[in-house]
Amino acid sequence: MVNYLKKSILVSALLVAFFTFFIALLVNIGSQALMEVINNVIVALILLLVIIALGIFFDIIGTAATAAALPPFNARAAKKVFGASQAVKITKNAGTVANYCNDVIGDIAGTLSGAIGAGIVFNLSNMFSITNIVLIGAMMTSLIAALTVGGKAIGKYIAIENANSIILKVAIVLAWWENISGIELFKTRR
Template identity: 45%
Template sequence: MGNSKKKYKKNASNKSNTKWIFTIIIWSMIFCGSISFISDMLLKRVDLLVAFIILIFIVFAGIISDIIGVAVTVAKETPFHAMASNKIQEAKIAVRLIRNAEKVSSVCNDVVGDICGIVSGSIGILISSKVSNIVDVNITIITTMIGVLIGALTIGGKALGKGYAINNSNIIVRKVSKAIHFVKKGRC
């Protein structure tokens, strides 16, 4: 009898995991396509400075998302249970985030982080073409330099962010929970 319960739980878990993976793939396609389309349409009409600002914003969005994903993964529930017992609303949200750390991390680190990486690469190509119209330099050199800049900012920022997230995980989770609570409260 006990063995069949284990098989049932394992099958239910596998179905839930498969559904989650399918859902995340669909949402990734929607988000990536939408963000890429919107950024491409916007960037064709803006000047070079605005394009760089958008690029930096997207790179930092990826870094911040990565920080949140790491923080949720390493945060501890205990302090949030104490806050929840004191009726602090965002504590319940924090506990939910921590208990779903695998999914939160997947969304933050993989979906948002990867989309930001893809879109920043697309923006880099658009910026390269704008720069090549202004400066008489080989497009390959310009594209390489912009790619190096994007890579260095992204990798360096995420490396710094991971250490910060690990050392300040509960603080970060509380701030994210406050932001989620604020948004939820505003919608009600």
Template identity: 45%
Template sequence: MNELLKKSIQFSISIAVITFVLAAIFAIISNIVLNEVTWGIGIFVVLIIVLIGIFFDMLGIASTAADETPFHAMAAKKVHGAKYSIRIVRNADRFASFCNDVIGDISGIISGTAMAVVLIQLTVDFGLDKSSVIEYSLSVFMTSLIAALTVGGKGFGKSIAIRYSKDIIFQVGKVLQFVEDKFRIVIIKDTKVKKKKKNTRLTENN
């Protein structure tokens, strides 16, 4: 129980640190981009941020919905990406937490902040009074539109993720396998290998 609590705390702290760093990076990049473009392109940037959140939310749901059994048969045939797909499913809780809570929530926050910047640009370009009814109505409409697109998009993405979880995770597995093979970057560790090593050490000590 203490070991489980310790691991949970360590994971929570690591996720918090990663979220802080990624949120800062997202905020800096989005502000730099939005300050250099017109409001039309700014809206396009906001939509891209929303789509990123929807996409990663879909990946997180797919990881929790997928079953690792089909991937074992594929791994036995040495299909590229199958073994990594198993890793994703086995670590679905952490993978989903990163995709849904970290990237998904950051995208939601940043899209709101980015939309505020776009609204300021619109107000300046069209010479609107900041306290006018038109400016207020435009602000409410744009904010509501982004919220509707985010929630509606995530709802659609979840249905796709649940229905095609195996295919989605397999494609992600292939990408992550390529990254590990090509750049030697281990994104998700193989917990089974870890357990085997631990059991071997215990056997040797006994």
């Protein structure tokens, strides 16, 4: 049984790594293409802030999934409340949800924000004919790190304090998605 679990965890980790590679590649190519087309520092800064905000948003969801309590969702699911069965699935699969939301999406957002930050520094150095870009690069890296870490710190507090309501809202969106697309995110209950 232990060997099966080890193989299962290894296969799961390899699948996560595989999909993360391609998701990051696609999103990075898309954002770089957008940066080249836009070539505007203000728009690039807005894109940077959106990517940081998405990383924080998904970190909140992942943290809330691990902090949510299952019994209230079971009670709502028994009463057939819309989204409650999805909330049960999210809570029962909290480890997987946290892995994808906090780690996969968080790491992709971190990588993309660094790449966009580098593009902004490059554009600023060209706009203002700056030859020494080390200070600007260090300031951009520090700004990205401060916004990301500070935002996630606030987000974790919000997620822990409001875990059940956050997960219910996410579950309602997920239920809506499943009704429209017919695709279930979590097919089996554990």
